[in-house]
Amino acid sequence: MDVLEDEVPVGGVAQDIGGVAADQLRSIVERIERLEEEKANIANDIKEVYSEAKGNGFDAKIIRKVVALRKKDKHDLAEEEELLALYRAAVGV
Amino acid sequence: MDVLEDEVPVGGVAQDIGGVAADQLRSIVERIERLEEEKANIANDIKEVYSEAKGNGFDAKIIRKVVALRKKDKHDLAEEEELLALYRAAVGV
Amino acid sequence: MDVLEDEVPVGGVAQDIGGVAADQLRSIVERIERLEEEKANIANDIKEVYSEAKGNGFDAKIIRKVVALRKKDKHDLAEEEELLALYRAAVGV
Amino acid sequence: MDVLEDEVPVGGVAQDIGGVAADQLRSIVERIERLEEEKANIANDIKEVYSEAKGNGFDAKIIRKVVALRKKDKHDLAEEEELLALYRAAVGV
DNA sequence: AGTCGATTTTTGGGAC
DNA sequence: GTCCCAAAAATCGACT
Numbered sequence: 001m002d003v004l005e006d007e008v009p010v011g012g013v014a015q016d017i018g019g020v021a022a023d024q025l026r027s028i029v030e031r032i033e034r035l036e037e038e039k040a041n042i043a044n045d046i047k048e049v050y051s052e053a054k055g056n057g058f059d060a061k062i063i064r065k066v067v068a069l070r071k072k073d074k075h076d077l078a079e080e081e082e083l084l085a086l087y088r089a090a091v092g093v
Numbered sequence: 094m095d096v097l098e099d100e101v102p103v104g105g106v107a108q109d110i111g112g113v114a115a116d117q118l119r120s121i122v123e124r125i126e127r128l129e130e131e132k133a134n135i136a137n138d139i140k141e142v143y144s145e146a147k148g149n150g151f152d153a154k155i156i157r158k159v160v161a162l163r164k165k166d167k168h169d170l171a172e173e174e175e176l177l178a179l180y181r182a183a184v185g186v
Numbered sequence: 187m188d189v190l191e192d193e194v195p196v197g198g199v200a201q202d203i204g205g206v207a208a209d210q211l212r213s214i215v216e217r218i219e220r221l222e223e224e225k226a227n228i229a230n231d232i233k234e235v236y237s238e239a240k241g242n243g244f245d246a247k248i249i250r251k252v253v254a255l256r257k258k259d260k261h262d263l264a265e266e267e268e269l270l271a272l273y274r275a276a277v278g279v
Numbered sequence: 280m281d282v283l284e285d286e287v288p289v290g291g292v293a294q295d296i297g298g299v300a301a302d303q304l305r306s307i308v309e310r311i312e313r314l315e316e317e318k319a320n321i322a323n324d325i326k327e328v329y330s331e332a333k334g335n336g337f338d339a340k341i342i343r344k345v346v347a348l349r350k351k352d353k354h355d356l357a358e359e360e361e362l363l364a365l366y367r368a369a370v371g372v
Numbered sequence: 373a374g375t376c377g378a379t380t381t382t383t384g385g386g387a388c
Numbered sequence: 389g390t391c392c393c394a395a396a397a398a399t400c401g402a403c404t
Contacts, residue, residue: 063118087342090208091212152272154386158272179248183245249311343381
């Protein structure tokens, strides 16, 4: 009831199967799948860049950290580091 | 030595900052950042498709499940074949 | 700031070091470390079972697959039922 | 269930099905499954400790970092931090 | 020394 | 808006 309210088959295109506008649904699913494929491809490209970097003698793990740090807001960064220092001091390195 | 085996700055382009070939590193980082931006854009597109679907009366949760299942089916199929191959190898052709 | 809202050291037990209730924190950390040790021990036991199986002529890779499949079967079953429930809700009992 | 069905224990010893000693295999698989269950239980306990810590106003994420740091060898730690500093300097925070 | 599987951490969505 | 759970990414470790 939350799912599909009133699929009016105006032009007779969308068939109702069990109350579900099957064609429309299929189209949506396919669009998503296509986008997810593109996304996976890019994820792959990223992996390759890391691989190549590694091949050139860089440490991929550290590069990841750099990328992550650049994404972070500077202020958040300072705060977190301070907090970590505090905890470390409290517990003993 | 684990990190950067001597990047000799032949043409004088890559400067050594603290032993790291800074220019090359910066280029790598920027490539990654660019790709990640593209990836984020696509992720956004996907979200929009879900939103739109929801606007058309579909339940996004179900669509997600359908997409996930279809992906899994493919994956499972591949896995089954792999397992079968393993068994065949185990038993001897 | 998000972290420790004013744990007032009532009985004087928990000392404040840099604003952190150090004793309590240390106790937490130690509990976790103890549990993680147990976990690592069990992981080791598992490894030994695989080793032993291998010693008896079994292929560890296949055993892993079998274990994984059996786990997945249970999980998939639950998921299928969930999806079915979703569809039923979508269609209206 | 899909994998190993109904091994009838005819003679009480290990029967060969397709060259595989099924009883022995089943025993191995069950031992592993039992151990994995124990492991999962402990993993759960750990989660609960984090939860409880969170309930007491601690930041679970930072505690995780503390635990991880304590696991690491001091020397390795220093090395990694130094390298990170290097990269950060090279790239610009 | 690289691939692959397992584990852990992070992110994102859903519910209240 | 905050908390919890599930999916994704990243890290770690084994075996080849």
